[in-house]
Amino acid sequence: MASTDWKVLTSLTGISHSLVDTLGLVGMEGSYVWNVRTTANGGSYFISKNISNLVGTAGIKTKACQDNSLVTNLKIRCLVRRTDANAIPFLFLRGGTEANATNSPAYKFAFTTIGNTGKFALYKESLEGSFTTPPIAVSSSLTSYSVNTTYWVEFLIYSQDNHDTFIEAYLLPMDGNGAPDPYGTPTTLFKTMIFYSDSPILTGYCGFGHYGSTVNSNSFFDMFEVYQEQA
Numbered sequence: 213m214a215s216t217d218w219k220v221l222t223s224l225t226g227i228s229h230s231l232v233d234t235l236g237l238v239g240m241e242g243s244y245v246w247n248v249r250t251t252a253n254g255g256s257y258f259i260s261k262n263i264s265n266l267v268g269t270a271g272i273k274t275k276a277c278q279d280n281s282l283v284t285n286l287k288i289r290c291l292v293r294r295t296d297a298n299a300i301p302f303l304f305l306r307g308g309t310e311a312n313a314t315n316s317p318a319y320k321f322a323f324t325t326i327g328n329t330g331k332f333a334l335y336k337e338s339l340e341g342s343f344t345t346p347p348i349a350v351s352s353s354l355t356s357y358s359v360n361t362t363y364w365v366e367f368l369i370y371s372q373d374n375h376d377t378f379i380e381a382y383l384l385p386m387d388g389n390g391a392p393d394p395y396g397t398p399t400t401l402f403k404t405m406i407f408y409s410d411s412p413i414l415t416g417y418c419g420f421g422h423y424g425s426t427v428n429s430n431s432f433f434d435m436f437e438v439y440q441e442q443a
Contacts, residue, residue, distance in 0.1 A: 217436075218246075218419070222259040222340060226252030227424065229260075237432060239362025239390040240291055245434040250299070250424030259304075259339050261419040262438055287368040288418050289384070289437040291392070292323060294359055294430065300324045300343055300423040301431035303367045305379070319348075319406075320421075321367040321381050323357045326350060330357035332365075332381060332401045342423060349402035351381075362432075364392045365401075377406040392435070 223229060232247040234240040250256045292301050306318035320335045324343055333347035357363065364384040369377060380403045385396025418438060422431040 218260040218262060220259065221261050221419070222257055224257050224340075226250060226254065227256035227258050227422070229258050229422075234434070237293060237362065239364075239386060239392075240293070240432065240434045241392065245291075245432050246420070248301070248422035248424075248431045248433075250422075250427060250429045253425070253427055255342055255423070255425050257340050257421065257423055259419065259421040261417045262436075285370050286418060287366060287437075287439040288420075289364070289366045289435075289439075290420070291362055291364050291432075291434040293362045293432040294323060294357075295432075296424075296426065296429035297325050297330065297359055298424060298426040299359075299429035299431045301420070301433065302423070303365070303418070303420050304339065305367070305369055305418050306339065319369075319379055321365070322347075323363075330359070332357055332383070334379065334381065334402055334404060339421065349404045351383075351401040362386070362390060364435075366398070379404050379406065 220229070227248065228251055229246065229248045231244040233243060234245050237245065248258045286305065288303050290303070294301050300322050302320045302322040304318045304320045317336055318339050320337065320341070322333050322335055322343060324331060324333055326333065326347075332351040334349040335341065335343055335345060335347050337343070337345055364386060366382040366384055369379050381401040382398040383401055384398050385393040387393040387396070420433050424431070
């Protein structure tokens with residue numbers, strides 16, 4: 213997606229974000245990628261929201277088919293890479309409006325470190341949260357996330373007509389050259405359910421972000437695809 217498709221919600225001091233060329237970044241597809249870099253110790257944040265026609269002020273619309281089967285209402289797919297274990301790149305789904313972006317709870321699909329192993333994990337916290345709360349879901353012990361490796365991931369939400377909402381994440385396949393393989397088999401990272409009483413996302417926004425605690429921790433994002441089904 214072009215840089216004009218994204219709007220920064222929060223970008224605190226101690227962090228920089230820019231579009232850079234993909235030279236030396238194996239697996240990145242476009243000519244330019246988002247590079248988000250921590251420039252000061254102590255914790256930094258960058259949050260960006262998609263404002264394309266797919267996900268804008270209309271927000272996410274969630275509803276099931278008439279036969280109560282499940283439908284995908286919002287899907288985010290992109291390439292993600294980090295250069296340091298202290299960098300936490302993430303995708304997010306958030307209810308509410310842009311005005312309360314910093315204090316509205318968000319579901320954050322994060323590439324973090326649990327113990328001494330890189331993990332894919334799902335958190336529910338504010339956009340500016342620092343991933344200190346226990347995650348809602350964590351990928352299996354067989355699926356770890358390494359530094360300096362490009363991953364192709366998918367983060368999606370769908371619901372039933374009673375507003376019970378489901379969140380899933382998948383690791384999409386890469387080919388032998390480190391490029392996305394659209395014909396391979398995805399790996400399920402986690403599936404979880406949000407009950408109606410737990411603030412289901414009936415309207416909201418999606419986007420990407422970076423949290424870093426040490427200087428020169430970097431996150432890279434590329435080849436964004438965002439899909440939405442209007443109810």
